[in-house]
Amino acid sequence: MMDTVLSSVFFFIVALGILITIHEFGHFLTARLARIRVHEFGIGFPPRARVLGSDGETLYTLNWLPIGGFVKLEGEDGDAADDPRSFARARLPVKLVILVAGVVMNLIVSLVIFTLIAWLATPFIGLRFHEVQAGSPAAAAGLRPGDAILAVDGRRHEFFGSGGVLPDLRASIGQTVTLTIERVDGTTEQIPVTLRSADQIDAKHGPLGISGDASPFQARFYGSYSRDLPSAIGIGASETVRWFGVILGGLGDLARQVVNDPTAAPPVAGPIGIATQIADIFFGAGLVMTLYVAGILSANLALVNALPFPPLDGGRMFMLLLKSIFGTRISLRAERMTYFVGFIFLFAFLIWVTGFDIVRILSGGS
Secondary structure, eight states, rough: OHHHHHHHHHHHHHHHHHHHHHHHHHHHHHHHHOOOOEEEEEEEEEEEEEEEEEEESOEEEEEEEEEEEEEEETTTSOOOOSSSTGGGGGOOHHHHHHHHHHHHHHHHHHHHHHHHHHHHHHEEEEEOOOOBTTHHHHHHOOOOOOOEEEEEHHHHTTTTTTHHHHHHHTTTTSEEEEEEEEEETTEEEEEEEOOOGGGGGSSOOOSSOOOOOOSSEEEEEEEOOOOOHHHHHHHHHHHHHHHHHHHHHHHHHHHHHHHTTTTSSOSSOOHHHHHHHHHHHHHOHHHHHHHHHHHHHHHHHHHHHHSSSSHHHHHHHHHHHHHHGGGGGSSHHHHHHHHHHHHHHHHHHHHHHHHHHHHHHHHTTT
């Protein structure tokens, strides 16, 4: 149990740390291109472990707290610095571009990850089942709980393709098909099965007689499939947009639940829940699907940071727009207090979600 927890934390820290560092690199790169003075680019958070180098203007550091990174810009706290290269003195469009660059970098990471998987290493996806109905075609053919169906009549289904094993079986009702079965010990067999006819199928009896109600079906990823690069880029873009929308919908569900029933378990996972899920995917589905989850997590970071809530990038951009409209009527003190309150709120939210993660894990959930 302890090994699993430690592995989960390790995978989460590595994945999140890399993605946040890439996010901060977006801020760093655009600031340098805009000739804003960058005092420090740090990997991890202080206290400082060591100085990695310096280019005469920017200090590159490695810090002890390993989650993420940071960029320290001249005048980023809003002070009207005398330095003409300070963030505070930059034009509004420049400030907005620097702030949005982190979000763009995370979206690019998602696009690249999804594209590379689609181009070079798309896994085939089978179906592992844990129940066999008595008297069913599956039982008659000698299928056993824990087996996995890899193909139907030699047809395999790649991860980004349409269909799957269950739709394939439903399209062949009443027919005799040859299933490629992977046994629990890893051996494969070609097994002919005559599926149930249409009049034998109802809500509880499918074509084959395997059930996923008490013990849900599991995806079985295996092998790899490659495609041409233009098609892969199209899939990468489609997946990035799709997950951005899914995450946005999830945030909407979370907001509605907090308003309607704040004591109920949230429909999203916190840091511990995400860590456990990443580790489960790595050990159960392998490196490729772990990278796929990293792509989802990167899209998640992009969306969350784009929200108009302080102290996130979107909140800072929103504050800059308000100041451009109302000018000095929004004081620097009021701006900093807004960021502070926002930070406390976000921290409290993480504690709230993490509490439900811990309860879920201790009760045997995932």
